[in-house]
Amino acid sequence: MSSESLHPLSAPTRRTVVAAAGATGLTVALTACGSQEGSSTSTSTSSGSSSSGSSSDSSSSTGTALAKTSDIPEGGGKIFADAGVVVTQPTAGTYKGFSSKCTHRGCAVSSIADGVIVCPCHESHFSVTDGSVKKGPATEGLPAAKITVSGDSITLA
Numbered sequence: 001m002s003s004e005s006l007h008p009l010s011a012p013t014r015r016t017v018v019a020a021a022g023a024t025g026l027t028v029a030l031t032a033c034g035s036q037e038g039s040s041t042s043t044s045t046s047s048g049s050s051s052s053g054s055s056s057d058s059s060s061s062t063g064t065a066l067a068k069t070s071d072i073p074e075g076g077g078k079i080f081a082d083a084g085v086v087v088t089q090p091t092a093g094t095y096k097g098f099s100s101k102c103t104h105r106g107c108a109v110s111s112i113a114d115g116v117i118v119c120p121c122h123e124s125h126f127s128v129t130d131g132s133v134k135k136g137p138a139t140e141g142l143p144a145a146k147i148t149v150s151g152d153s154i155t156l157a
Contacts, residue, residue, distance in 0.1 A: 063148060063155035069095065070152065077112045077128050083156050084108075085145045086117055088128035095154060097147035098131040104138035117142065 066080050066087060072095060077088030079100055086098045086109060098117070100109050107121035116125040116134050124138035131142035146157040 063157045066147070066154045066156055068152050069149065069154060072154070075115060075128070077117065079109060079112065079117075080156075081108060085147070085156055086112070086142070087147060087154055088112065088117070090115075090129040095147060095149050096129070096131070097145035097156065098126070098142040099145055101142075102138060103133075103140040103142060104136075109142075 064083055066083060066085070067078060069089075072078050072087055072089040074089050074092050077086055077096075079086050081100060084100050086100045088096045088098070090096060101107075102109055102119035102121065102124055104119065104124050105121055107119050109117050109126070110120040111118045112128060115128050117128060117131075118125055119138070122137050123135065124133065125135035126132065126138070126142045127134050131144060133139065133141055148155045148157050
């Protein structure tokens with residue numbers, strides 16, 4: 001009987017090891033998704049202006065320069081894979097930023113056509129206007145990414 005009481009503590013079962021590995025992977029994936037959203041939930045448009053002209057270049061928070069406004073087609077957008085962001089121009093002079101990570105399974109979106117951002121993994125489509133789901137299997141829209149438009153420059157804040 002003493003060997004029976006030691007057995008459960010001596011070695012984990014294969015099922016326990018696989019479950020633990022899966023839970024660890026899920027934790028890492030959810031942490032990555034959560035950190036992507038962070039406090040960056042607003043977008044900026046060129047007509048407005050939360051930033052003040054050229055002072056954004058000398059501000060204490062340095063952003064990542066992404067593109068010129070002329071690089072972003074009206075009604076479409078551009079994917080910046082290295083920065084993990086998609087910048088769109090749904091209407092003339094209005095620029096939006098979104099995460100480039102699909103909310104369904106975390107794949108990187110790959111193209112923008114006909115007013116939608118497309119994920120190649122399972123064909124989820126997201127609106128260039130607000131990141132909302134236009135076609136599943138994704139059930140949540142793309143999180144907003146904070147961008148700043150100053151003059152003709154677009155910066156990831």
